[in-house]
Amino acid sequence: MDFGKFKFGSIEIAGVTYEHDVIIDRGKIRKRKKKPSKKFRKQFGHTPVSVEEEIPWRCQSLVIGTGNHGSLPVMDEVKLEARRRKIKLLIVLTKDAIETLAKKGQHTNAILHVTC
Numbered sequence: 001m002d003f004g005k006f007k008f009g010s011i012e013i014a015g016v017t018y019e020h021d022v023i024i025d026r027g028k029i030r031k032r033k034k035k036p037s038k039k040f041r042k043q044f045g046h047t048p049v050s051v052e053e054e055i056p057w058r059c060q061s062l063v064i065g066t067g068n069h070g071s072l073p074v075m076d077e078v079k080l081e082a083r084r085r086k087i088k089l090l091i092v093l094t095k096d097a098i099e100t101l102a103k104k105g106q107h108t109n110a111i112l113h114v115t116c
Helices: 034-045 076-084 096-101
Strands: 004-006 010-013 016-018 022-025 028-031 062-063 089-092 110-113
Touching: 004 096, 010 022, 010 076, 016 089, 062 096, 076 096, 089 096
Parallel strands: 062 089, 062 110
Antiparallel strands: 004 010, 010 016, 022 028, 022 110
């Protein structure tokens, strides 16, 4: 996957700029739909990644980019589900997630937070 500029609020992937969180699922890019996780916002102070979202589980590795400052919470249930499915889970700052994705093979999916 070809990553271009990443700055607060946007990320460039394969020449296209996205101004929202993205999901990379087996090479396809789509918008992260946070609505199922919004009910947990008060508990975390930020809308977390929860198992109620459409997480791209069909992979060997899942990389979650937590934003510029690592503010995106990942609920424990997501970590447990990854372990149950035997998926290697890597939770890092989005800039580090991009570096990892640039090196990883096609069996790696991602959730990338583009702001805080």
